Amino acid sequence: xxxxxxxxxxxxxxxxxxxxxxxxxxxxxxxxxxxxxxxxxxxxxxxxxxxxxxxxxxxxxxxxxxxxxxxxxxxxxxxxxxxxxxxxxxxxxxxxxxxxxxxxxxxxxxxxxxxxxxxxxxxxxxxxxxxxxxxxxxxxxxxxxxxxxxxxxxxxxxxxxxxxxxxxxxxxxxxxxxxxxxxxxxxxxxxxxxxxxxxxxxxxxxxxxxxxxxxxxxxxxxxxxxxxxxxxxxxxxxxxxxxxxxxxxxxxxxxxxxxxxxxxxxxxxxxxxxxxxxxxxxxxxxxxxxxxxxxxxxxxxxxxxxxxxxxxxxxxxxxxxxxx
Amino acid sequence: xxxxxxxxxxxxxxxxxxxxxxxxxxxxxxxxxxxxxxxxxxxxxxxxxxxxxxxxxxxxxxxxxxxxxxxxxxxxxxxxxxxxxxxxxxxxxxxxxxxxxxxxxxxxxxxxxxxxxxxxxxxxxxxxxxxxxxxxxxxxxxxxxxxxxxxxxxxxxxxxxxxxxxxxxxxxxxxxxxxxxxxxxxxxxxxxxxxxxxxxxxxxxxxxxxxxxxxxxxxxxxxxxxxxxxxxxxxxxxxxxxxxxxxxxxxxxxxxxxxxxxxxxxxxxxxxxxxxxxxxxxxxxxxxxxxxxxxxxxxxxxxxxxxxxxxxxxxxxxxxxxxxxxxxxxxxxxxxxxxxxxxxxxxxxxxxxxxxxxxxxxxxxxxxxx
Numbered sequence: 001x002x003x004x005x006x007x008x009x010x011x012x013x014x015x016x017x018x019x020x021x022x023x024x025x026x027x028x029x030x031x032x033x034x035x036x037x038x039x040x041x042x043x044x045x046x047x048x049x050x051x052x053x054x055x056x057x058x059x060x061x062x063x064x065x066x067x068x069x070x071x072x073x074x075x076x077x078x079x080x081x082x083x084x085x086x087x088x089x090x091x092x093x094x095x096x097x098x099x100x101x102x103x104x105x106x107x108x109x110x111x112x113x114x115x116x117x118x119x120x121x122x123x124x125x126x127x128x129x130x131x132x133x134x135x136x137x138x139x140x141x142x143x144x145x146x147x148x149x150x151x152x153x154x155x156x157x158x159x160x161x162x163x164x165x166x167x168x169x170x171x172x173x174x175x176x177x178x179x180x181x182x183x184x185x186x187x188x189x190x191x192x193x194x195x196x197x198x199x200x201x202x203x204x205x206x207x208x209x210x211x212x213x214x215x216x217x218x219x220x221x222x223x224x225x226x227x228x229x230x231x232x233x234x235x236x237x238x239x240x241x242x243x244x245x246x247x248x249x250x251x252x253x254x255x256x257x258x259x260x261x262x263x264x265x266x267x268x269x270x271x272x273x274x275x276x277x278x279x280x281x282x283x284x285x286x287x288x289x290x291x292x293x294x295x296x297x298x299x300x301x302x303x304x305x306x307x308x309x310x311x312x313x314x315x316x317x318x319x320x321x322x323x324x
Numbered sequence: 325x326x327x328x329x330x331x332x333x334x335x336x337x338x339x340x341x342x343x344x345x346x347x348x349x350x351x352x353x354x355x356x357x358x359x360x361x362x363x364x365x366x367x368x369x370x371x372x373x374x375x376x377x378x379x380x381x382x383x384x385x386x387x388x389x390x391x392x393x394x395x396x397x398x399x400x401x402x403x404x405x406x407x408x409x410x411x412x413x414x415x416x417x418x419x420x421x422x423x424x425x426x427x428x429x430x431x432x433x434x435x436x437x438x439x440x441x442x443x444x445x446x447x448x449x450x451x452x453x454x455x456x457x458x459x460x461x462x463x464x465x466x467x468x469x470x471x472x473x474x475x476x477x478x479x480x481x482x483x484x485x486x487x488x489x490x491x492x493x494x495x496x497x498x499x500x501x502x503x504x505x506x507x508x509x510x511x512x513x514x515x516x517x518x519x520x521x522x523x524x525x526x527x528x529x530x531x532x533x534x535x536x537x538x539x540x541x542x543x544x545x546x547x548x549x550x551x552x553x554x555x556x557x558x559x560x561x562x563x564x565x566x567x568x569x570x571x572x573x574x575x576x577x578x579x580x581x582x583x584x585x586x587x588x589x590x591x592x593x594x595x596x597x598x599x600x601x602x603x604x605x606x607x608x609x610x611x612x613x614x615x616x617x618x619x620x621x622x623x624x625x626x627x628x629x630x631x632x633x634x635x636x637x638x639x640x641x642x643x644x645x646x647x648x649x650x651x652x653x654x655x656x657x658x659x660x661x662x663x664x665x666x667x668x669x670x671x672x673x674x675x676x677x678x679x680x681x682x683x684x685x686x687x688x689x690x691x692x693x694x
Contacts, residue, residue, distance in 0.1 A: 057511055059504040066470050066505075069419075069473060072475055073475045073478035096464045097467060102667065104460050108453060166669055239672070241674065
């Protein structure tokens with residue numbers, strides 16, 4: 001099987017979707033000739049033309065707002081936000097219209113739009129290029145929020161997201177764009193809203209997604225060397241949440257740690273922790289611990305390694321729930 | 325005009341306003357415009373304006389009587405809406421703000437379905453946007469201008485002849501989305517007509533505090549397409565100007581920004597008090613420019629309208645008001661489960677749980693009630 005990067009998988013997912021459905025169009029800044037700053041739309045304009053791969057003026061609200069009009073016409077737009085930190089100008093269109101149109105129109109006007117956002121840190125970028133903004137969107141009813149961690153998931157979930165009748169915020173972990181996997185890229189039926197168990201274990205459930213999956217995999221290996229068996233869950237989708245998979249695991253292990261890059265306060269980890277406690281408090285043998293970034297604006301590149309949850313921070317949390 | 329070369333002087337930008345009908349109902353000579361309207365069209369335009377005013381009045385009355393939470397009256401802006409709306413084809417789409425009652429009625433939307441929004445029955449309104457080609461009311465300012473631009477871009481890419489009308493007020497021109505919509509539409513030469521109903525006030529703020537530009541219409545120059553300033557209380561002028569803009573859009577010649585200069589006779593919404601920010605002189609001035617009486621005078625002078633027709637429209641307006649009142653007064657809430665039904669195309673497990681929780685709460689309430 002060929003070695004494929006996540007970037008290439010996403011590119012292939014877009015190509016597959018555009019070949020499959022003439023209503024799919026791409027719009028964003030520099031998505032045409034340049035192929036996007038991360039080359040996710042590489043060569044798509046070459047194949048599908050300027051009428052399906054639209055280089056837009058530099059205006060994020062314009063991209064999402066006009067995509068809404070395009071979807072109302074009958075297209076299935078895929079918007080690219082160039083970087084996480086540039087999504088904020090589009091926030092009103094996302095929150096006030098994209099998320100709510102289906103509800104406001106009593107289901108008569110669904111907006112099948114995907115907003116792709118390269119997100120998260122760890123690539124040594126300048127400010128405004130490393131934001132973890134998932135909690136803004138998980139807190140907005142009406143949006144689905146997807147964040148893959150592997151090339152094959154990225155491919156399947158993006159294809160699914162484009163097919164989905166509802167708006168999807170598709171968060172692409174930048175620092176995993178260049179990881180490789182042996183995989184044949186074809187739709188595998190993976191639905192939105194289904195978590196993956198990356199490692200089966202019996203002592204602790206480690207729950208994470210997107211950029212932090214790799215760190216947690218290292219933690220699994222490291223802990224195994226010390227005789228600790230970690231069950232690793234990769235959520236893949238934050239909304240809708242696969243609570244069944246989480247709870248089945250927590251009932252087995254009795255302990256849970258949630259890991260993400262975003263700051264802990266108001267982060268999605270708090271949501272997971274609360275859901276676990278509400279659903280089956282008595283299965284817990286220790287409090288659920290959240291591991292995240294600090295409650296600070298994303299730090300300068302030279303200091304991001306002290307901010308991002310690393311192997312040690314994750315293992316410390318695992319120790320804490322084990323020794324509670 | 326005296327500025328140095330290479331400098332665009334705002335005072336050199338044309339600011340004339342197109343008018344066909346004088347306030348006394350006589351025609352302005354030699355405008356270069358002629359409305360291609362037959363007698364039936366003229367009477368239909370009168371009818372739409374009169375019915376919209378009656379429905380609108382009913383909205384205000386119902387709010388005053390506590391039947392609606394709030395209402396945003398359009399009184400004074402009937403000509404701007406009906407004149408523009410009359411230039412559209414049935415298949416064209418309208419992207420309204422929250423003050424487009426007349427345009428909605430031209431799209432066969434029952435005013436009741438709009439008033440349900442203000443009653444708190446359902447956000448966005450109760451109509452089907454696809455059936456009426458009339459998007460949901462948009463409360464965030466200027467955002468719908470982008471929807472209109474995007475829709476028009478899609479129509480152009482599709483090779484369709486559909487035109488989008490994006491409606492907003494003068495306050496909206498201060499928002500970023502106004503700029504982005506104009507810019508997108510200009511770049512793609514999209515078949516969109518932007519209708520700015522400049523009713524002089526954004527809630528309490530006059531236009532002079534909204535922009536330093538000599539007019540709103542001149543803003544179009546910066547986006548590379550025509551802007552036109554029209555007497556918004558002159559329904560014939562609004563019609564011919566919109567007709568030209570729609571034709572330009574449909575023929576592939578891109579967008580137009582229309583500034584319909586008008587006046588909101590009522591408050592911004594029933595929650596504000598215009599006497600705090602407007603003078604009596606101003607009210608008297610604009611009151612004398614009322615769009616319906618001006619058009620009515622014209623129709624009388626031309627011998628087009630009869631007392632009988634006026635009476636017929638009046639009767640229809642009364643019937644409409646009775647219908648609105650009968651449907652709105654005491655209208656209860658929608659079934660509560662609908663709150664979960666429309667968030668996504670399929671409710672998530674968590675939503676289903678919450679729906680069940682509500683179901684139990686409501687069942688408990690019923691038992692207590694017994």
